[in-house]
Amino acid sequence: MVMTPVFSHGDLRLYLLSLLDEGPRHGYDIMQALSDRTGGTYTPSAGTIYPRLSKLEEEGLVTKTVDGRKTVYEITDAGRAEVAARAGDLQGIEAGLTDSVRLIADEVRGSVREAMKSLRADLAAAARDEEAGATPATPGDDPRVSSREQLHRADTAITEFRAQLRADLRSHVARGGELAASVIDDLARSLDDIARDIRGSLRG
Structure with missing residues (x-):
């Protein structure tokens, strides 16, 4: 980023x-x-x-x-x-710093939101694939095999998302970046929303 x-x-x-x-x-x-x-x-x-x-x-x-x-x-x-x-220039720099810090905080928050959208899309696709694989089962096909494959895809998507987001956040903090509580609040809410959507799809 x-x-x-x-x-x-x-x-x-x-x-x-x-x-x-x-x-x-x-x-x-x-x-x-x-x-x-x-x-x-x-x-x-x-x-x-x-x-x-x-x-x-x-x-x-x-x-x-x-x-x-x-x-x-x-x-x-x-x-x-x-x-x-150059007192006037300094005042302008101070004002610019405030704006820059706010923009950077927005960028971090935005990157988390984009990551959440990506995970939501991956899991929704996995849920659709599971439905498509289980419904039109042809003779000799086992829906449980397809479901296990899609479960593996979901596990992979969640693991990759967790690893990437954790690396991004740790890297940002290691560089001295600020991690606002509101960013993590957004993350927690988005995860709750995703879990609720997936449960709804499974109950279908």
């Missing part, structure tokens, strides 16, 4: 300056702050953050000092001046 980008081009640079304007930070602290400010939907890598910090240092906007095993970054007067001068 391709997620909506959190920062537009150039916005991350200014946002890093604004974080340092709040106080000196080491690299990991900056990455954690970005994750916290975006509700866990954006967890940048060291390969993303450190080159930008080096660029800011080259521009004279930040300085760095080594504190034991940590490198601490601190904004300069020139950096503070840029943050102050």
Whole structure:
């Protein structure tokens, strides 16, 4: 699933300056702050953050000092001046972050719904195949054999769905993504709906 980008081009640079304007930070602290400010939907890598910090240092906007095993970054007067001068841009970035986080949450919720639709379709097809296989039984055919085949198909569909959805959710959380309670509420409701539909088809 391709997620909506959190920062537009150039916005991350200014946002890093604004974080340092709040106080000196080491690299990991900056990455954690970005994750916290975006509700866990954006967890940048060291390969993303450190080159930008080096660029800011080259521009004279930040300085760095080594504190034991940590490198601490601190904004300069020139950096503070840029943050102050671009206060309006920062407000726009903050508003954009709120929209991006909301969009990403919607995308995760939508992906769960799509997965539920797929499972519903697979199980409905299995139920139809079972009916088709059992009703017009020709001499020598055993409806129970067909039913067992369709049961196996249903088991496979459920197992594959569970494995794929679990992997998607775990991957999203591992990347620092937020998993809203409403997403899981939707998942539980959809599973209940599917179970009810299947039972209805079986009672037929």
